[in-house]
Amino acid sequence: MEDNATEVVPRPRPTIKRTLVIVAMAITGFHLFATLLWIAPSSAPREAVPGELLSKYMIPLWGQSWSVFAPEPINGDYYFDVRAVVKTSRGEEITEWVRATDVELDHSTYRPFPPRSAGLGIGLASDLKGSWDELPADQKAIVKLDYFRGGDSVERLSTKLREYEDPDGAVGGYLDSEHMATAYATQVARAVWGDDVERVQYQVARQNVVPFAERNDESATLPKLQPVPVGWRASVVEDAQSDEEFAKYFCASDVVRCADEN
Structure with missing residues (x-):
């Protein structure tokens, strides 16, 4: 066949x-x-x-x-707190502090796919703390002062910092870190308190965790905060940034109560 x-x-x-x-x-x-x-x-x-x-x-x-990873895992937490001076019908008022890093952690906790922005404040806090640590004592004292009046506040701060000896060339790196931190604080302030923000202040701090050798010690306490004292700063707005989109993201957290929700 x-x-x-x-x-x-x-x-x-x-x-x-x-x-x-x-x-x-x-x-x-x-x-x-x-x-x-x-x-x-x-x-x-x-x-x-x-x-x-x-x-x-x-x-x-x-x-x-x-x-x-071991042998040098991450051994500290960073905090980024923001407050602002807001113009009201009664004049200028100072707001309460808002911990921006808590809001960001709320966006990433129990979420397998957190937004990329959820670690922004922690990253900025780490950069600012590292840059500040490298500053000489004279420059650290200047950073505590307020620089917000007039349109040349950034230039005046830069000039003042450079009047003192800077053997390791740390001033330039610090100014870059502060610029980014101020821009971030401005967006946080506008998201929480609206467009009437006059100026901002932020506190950055690191707190080490309990040392590994003391992990089983019930009396062990967290080490002291390592703050970065920064004075009041004029608002910084970057080109092409969207306050509206940032507010939608930031205010979606239950940790913070924003102006539009009041």
Whole structure:
């Protein structure tokens, strides 16, 4: 009996499909390799990556840090508190403090996919604390003072800080950190108290956790706060920022009560 079945001949994959598969494999391989270099301690292969290619690829989407692992895990908490002077019908009034980092933690707790902005305040607090620690004593005393009057308050603060010796060149880095912190504090203040914010003040602090060796000691207490005293500052508004979108995100938390909810 003659077999009339048609023989099925497999057709070769189109060139475009094979190309896409190769590209996908190359991207996956590069990502795995870059991630391995990024989370690993400093090494010769990591230094071989030209320029800032590795950091620009990993941050902000894929950033990871070796500090989350032993032997040097993260061992402290950062706080970012904000208050403001608000213009009212009765004149200027000073608001209560709002802990912005608590609001952000509320956005990330018990959420497998928290918003990227949920760690913004903690990151800014860490940067400002590190920059402030590097300042000489004379500059630290100046930072405590108020600089908010007139449109040149930032320039006056910068000039005053640079009048004193800065052997390690720490002033420039601190000013950059303070600028970002002030811009963030301004958005927090406007989200909570509205558009009548005249000026802002923020307190940044770090508090170490109980040392590992004392973890089972019931009488152990948390170490003292390590504050960064900063005076009143004029509001800072960055180009292309959206106070409306920030307020929607920030005020969605039950931790804070915003002006529009009163």
